Amino acid sequence: MKPDPTRGAQANNVVLSSPEAILRAVELLRRGQVVGLPTETVYGLAGNGLDPAALARIFEVKQRPLFDPLILHFADAAGAFALAEQVPAAARELAQRFWPGPLTLVLRKRETVPDLATSGLPNVALRVPAHPVAQAVLRAFGGPLAAPSANRFGRISPTDAQAVRTELGDAVPLILDGGPCAVGLESTVLLLSEHQPVLLRAGGIPLEEIEALAGPVRHATRVDDRPLAPGQLKHHYTPRKPLRLVRDIAEIPSQPDIGWLAFGTPNVPMPFLGVVENLSPAGDLREAAANFFRALRALDDDPRVGTLYAVPLPKLGLGLAINERLERAASD
Ligand code: TXA
Ligand code: MG
Numbered sequence: 114m115k116p117d118p119t120r121g122a123q124a125n126n127v128v129l130s131s132p133e134a135i136l137r138a139v140e141l142l143r144r145g146q147v148v149g150l151p152t153e154t155v156y157g158l159a160g161n162g163l164d165p166a167a168l169a170r171i172f173e174v175k176q177r178p179l180f181d182p183l184i185l186h187f188a189d190a191a192g193a194f195a196l197a198e199q200v201p202a203a204a205r206e207l208a209q210r211f212w213p214g215p216l217t218l219v220l221r222k223r224e225t226v227p228d229l230a231t232s233g234l235p236n237v238a239l240r241v242p243a244h245p246v247a248q249a250v251l252r253a254f255g256g257p258l259a260a261p262s263a264n265r266f267g268r269i270s271p272t273d274a275q276a277v278r279t280e281l282g283d284a285v286p287l288i289l290d291g292g293p294c295a296v297g298l299e300s301t302v303l304l305l306s307e308h309q310p311v312l313l314r315a316g317g318i319p320l321e322e323i324e325a326l327a328g329p330v331r332h333a334t335r336v337d338d339r340p341l342a343p344g345q346l347k348h349h350y351t352p353r354k355p356l357r358l359v360r361d362i363a364e365i366p367s368q369p370d371i372g373w374l375a376f377g378t379p380n381v382p383m384p385f386l387g388v389v390e391n392l393s394p395a396g397d398l399r400e401a402a403a404n405f406f407r408a409l410r411a412l413d414d415d416p417r418v419g420t421l422y423a424v425p426l427p428k429l430g431l432g433l434a435i436n437e438r439l440e441r442a443a444s445d
Contacts, residue, residue, distance in 0.1 A: 153243045213242055357420060
């Protein structure tokens, strides 16, 4: 195989995070540019959340449709809530418990939030990330940063700096390398502007933990809540190769060109002849989440593999969020 010029050490827009690199990122952001940066969930493509030109640049670089709104990131809850029209008690309690961390709260927006950030919706998505590099950039920048996952629209989210490089190449002047993402799945997105909380996207905080604090959460369904959840598009996280989601491992063909996204130590009836990426041999859902996008990308990039197979994971904890992504990644 020919070496891929967008990968490897020669990629000069990937810079190991340091105080100097963070200052450089902030300088670029102040000038309305966009930069790649690590969060604990996935890498983000960050730009000034209050500058429509920077927001437009994010949509352009990601090739993202303008109807898919962005999450605004803040150093702390006080900053986040300052852009909400009202803050329900449940939002304060959830923030107290889970921020900084992989939770996004959708609240009624203040006038000052640009329409481009919310795709014209009356609500804004707010998050306080936990990753020390994201925190350092946000503190030095001193304002909100819009940051969608740093992949091209519809593609697999990046969980390390090289994956950002693979997705965006030279379209960004700087990608801060803060190591692999600890959570590995995007934040849980919760709408709180209604009477009962609505889950818009399962993610890094298990639903059980949210319900233990905020009570029963309604699930947004793709059909009736489409205007509320514009990001719940059918094709998301799509690998280039077909992915088949089957009910049982017995349905996975044992052939050299099959890539199997496995979980736990399943009972394989025969030696498997294909390529295996095991999300967590120990059957740990947090470990599986942290490995999910990297493993999906590895099979998608493996020249031996033609078709990907997976079986849904247990429907509890982070299994819900992983299954949601598997379903979107699966071909019809
Ligand atoms: O973990 C994360 O949330 C990552 C990191 C970088 O922070 N970001 C991320 O952003 O996943 P993105 O743009 O890939 O996904 C944001 C999703 C949208 O697709 C949409 O579903 C939801 O958040 N969202 C954002 N604003 C919304 C709004 N005003 N109303 C409803 N949903 C909204
Ligand atoms: Mg995304």
